[in-house]
Amino acid sequence: MKEFAYTVKDPEGIHARPAGLLVKEAGKFKSKITITAGSKHGDLKRIFGVMALGVKTGTTVTISAEGEDEEPAIAAIEAFMKAHL
Amino acid sequence: MLVLEGKSVFAGIAIGPVILYKRMVHTVAGHVVTNPESEVARFRAARLTAQNQIKALYEKALTEVDEKTANIFDVHQMMLDDLDYIEAIESTIRTQKMNAEYAVNATADSFAKMFAAMDDAYMQARAADVKDISGKVLNILTGGNEGLVTLEKPSILAANDLVPSETVSLDKNKIMAFITEAGSTNSHTAILARTMGIPAIVGLGNKLVANLKNDLTVIVDGFEGKVYIDPDATTLSVMSAKLEKDKKHKALLADLKGKPNETKSGHQIKVYANIGQPKDLAAVLDNDAGGIGLFRSEFLYLGRDNFPSEEEQFTAYKTVLETMHGKEVVIRTLDIGADKQVGYFNLPHEDNPALGYRAIRICLTQPEIFKTQLRAILRASAFGKADIMFPMITSAKEIEDAKAIVSEVKEELKLKGIAFDENIKIGIMIETPAAAVISDELAKHVDFFSIGSNDLTQYTLAIDRQNTSLDRFFNAHHPALLRLIAHTAESAHANGIWVGICGELGADQALTEEFIKMGIDELSVSPASILPLRERIRNID
Numbered sequence: 015m016k017e018f019a020y021t022v023k024d025p026e027g028i029h030a031r032p033a034g035l036l037v038k039e040a041g042k043f044k045s046k047i048t049i050t051a052g053s054k055h056g057d058l059k060r061i062f063g064v065m066a067l068g069v070k071t072g073t074t075v076t077i078s079a080e081g082e083d084e085e086p087a088i089a090a091i092e093a094f095m096k097a098h099l
Numbered sequence: 100m101l102v103l104e105g106k107s108v109f110a111g112i113a114i115g116p117v118i119l120y121k122r123m124v125h126t127v128a129g130h131v132v133t134n135p136e137s138e139v140a141r142f143r144a145a146r147l148t149a150q151n152q153i154k155a156l157y158e159k160a161l162t163e164v165d166e167k168t169a170n171i172f173d174v175h176q177m178m179l180d181d182l183d184y185i186e187a188i189e190s191t192i193r194t195q196k197m198n199a200e201y202a203v204n205a206t207a208d209s210f211a212k213m214f215a216a217m218d219d220a221y222m223q224a225r226a227a228d229v230k231d232i233s234g235k236v237l238n239i240l241t242g243g244n245e246g247l248v249t250l251e252k253p254s255i256l257a258a259n260d261l262v263p264s265e266t267v268s269l270d271k272n273k274i275m276a277f278i279t280e281a282g283s284t285n286s287h288t289a290i291l292a293r294t295m296g297i298p299a300i301v302g303l304g305n306k307l308v309a310n311l312k313n314d315l316t317v318i319v320d321g322f323e324g325k326v327y328i329d330p331d332a333t334t335l336s337v338m339s340a341k342l343e344k345d346k347k348h349k350a351l352l353a354d355l356k357g358k359p360n361e362t363k364s365g366h367q368i369k370v371y372a373n374i375g376q377p378k379d380l381a382a383v384l385d386n387d388a389g390g391i392g393l394f395r396s397e398f399l400y401l402g403r404d405n406f407p408s409e410e411e412q413f414t415a416y417k418t419v420l421e422t423m424h425g426k427e428v429v430i431r432t433l434d435i436g437a438d439k440q441v442g443y444f445n446l447p448h449e450d451n452p453a454l455g456y457r458a459i460r461i462c463l464t465q466p467e468i469f470k471t472q473l474r475a476i477l478r479a480s481a482f483g484k485a486d487i488m489f490p491m492i493t494s495a496k497e498i499e500d501a502k503a504i505v506s507e508v509k510e511e512l513k514l515k516g517i518a519f520d521e522n523i524k525i526g527i528m529i530e531t532p533a534a535a536v537i538s539d540e541l542a543k544h545v546d547f548f549s550i551g552s553n554d555l556t557q558y559t560l561a562i563d564r565q566n567t568s569l570d571r572f573f574n575a576h577h578p579a580l581l582r583l584i585a586h587t588a589e590s591a592h593a594n595g596i597w598v599g600i601c602g603e604l605g606a607d608q609a610l611t612e613e614f615i616k617m618g619i620d621e622l623s624v625s626p627a628s629i630l631p632l633r634e635r636i637r638n639i640d
Contacts, residue, residue, distance in 0.1 A: 034177035
């Protein structure tokens with residue numbers, strides 16, 4: 015299992031569009047990928063789950079991936095978040 | 100005539116015939132099915148058709164509106180592909196043995212409720228997205244058509260609510276305005292109205308549709324957030340005049356934006372904006388201000404019962420500086436007195452607050468308050484081009500004392516390694532007769548002057564401008580005032596510093612030519628006055 019923590023910088027938090035793109039990105043990998051915000055977590059491949067977390071700016075989330083392609087998955091998602099969130 | 104109030108999304112006026120839009124509501128008949136798998140198949144087929152419809156809307160939005168709007172449909176596609184959504188529907192069909200329509204409706208409801216319960220206005224508005232995509236699927240399942248509205252003539256569209264697909268599928272050349280009963284300023288209808296530049300008012304309440312029928316005349320006042328149904332003659336004439344005025348202003352904007360503030364002979368003068376809060380910034384940028392000549396910092400101190408923290412102040416100043424993208428922002432330090440409601444300052448009651456313990460006097464007597472503000476301004480100065488300006492100055496000693504405190508704060512920040520603009524410019528308001536008369540002396544101590552003509556006029560003429568019984572004695576162009584301004588300008592230039600005017604006189608077009616002759620370097624006015632002033636300047640020889 016690999017994971018990383020990230021503090022959201024986008025003033026709108028994780029809004030609909032970035033959530034969707036994040037989900038698309040996660041969907042490219044076979045591993046199970048989870049996003050955790052505080053006590054809540056969701057499947058990063060499911061847009062409603064991600065949006066339901068209501069992640070606001072300044073919140074730190076943890077992304078963890080478990081599976082055969084967990085390393086490239088984590089790398090790709092971390093890069094995506096740095097670029098768009 | 101009925102007047103309704105709602106939340107305006109766009110400042111504009113529309114007067115015209117209304118057209119009502121009522122979405123085809125399918126009463127969802129739920130019933131038990133004997134073959135759940137064929138219901139699942141029905142749902143899957145309908146879902147695919149809905150995806151194609153949404154894709155078409157995406158393309159239409161991309162060509163007719165903009166990418167940001169088109170992305171709304173991109174998100175809709177992702178929602179319609181979401182496994183949680185699909186599994187919820189299919190499992191309802193299989194475990195409850197209900198028809199597809201029932202399952203889609205129930206799932207739409209529960210997902211919409213989830214969004215509506217969130218504590219973020221943006222997320223709450225996303226409930227409409229779920230309803231939109233589910234409505235599409237339902238429409239296909241029940242065999243309805245796509246529900247497009249065709250407009251024959253320019254009209255004002257009224258509805259209970261509009262979902263994005265409805266809004267985008269409309270002919271935007273025929274829509275003069277939107278008005279809806281429901282809706283927040285975060286809804287897609289609102290976002291679209293803003294993007295497409297259409298006057299719109301949402302949240303008008305459930306009296307709207309009931310009181311309308313097609314072709315009734317309606318006035319939409321986006322400035323006030325009011326809708327007038329079947330207006331009387333007086334209202335119609337007042338609002339038509341307002342509409343004309345707005346059209347002229349918008350034409351002016353279009354014509355003058357980006358043009359220099361230059362007379363026919365090539366003399367240039369800066370035209371900046373006066374603001375009271377960060378939310379005035381939109382108007383500043385819209386009206387093409389060259390900078391902010393007066394950022395009144397009092398808003399940070401008013402309407403509360405404790406002092407604003409350094410952090411709060413810092414955030415406000417930083418926002419303004421960043422939004423102005425390197426354009427000059429003159430921040431005036433706190434200009435409060437006993438005439439304002441600031442109980443927590445514990446200002447002693449005064450018989451004469453205009454001549455009392457206020458502004459720089461408070462700051463010099465209670466330097467902790469001053470230092471907090473200066474620290475916030477200096478920290479923010481790292482993010483843009485800030486100038487500091489002291490109000491209510493009457494002597495060189497006051498300037499020296501104030502600058503000493505600024506230096507202290509700079510040293511403290513340096514020790515902590517906190518970045519700030521080392522070369523931040525410091526100026527003063529010339530708003531007391533004393534300051535104007537000895538301006539030749541004061542000019543040696545500062546980087547600029549800004550003439551606060553409102554107070555300067557009152558103090559010089561010894562008249563309270565709010566007292567209308569004194570109108571016959573009041574002269575806004577009093578020669579004494581003009582002499583003081585001329586002398587101030589001379590003093591400034593003799594000492595190589597710039598001089599501006601930030602009071603109402605700056606926007607007084609009767610004086611513009613005289614100010615230019617005096618060599619005034621900058622006029623700072625309310626955002627709405629900028630372009631008319633530019634027009635005036637460009638018409639001067």
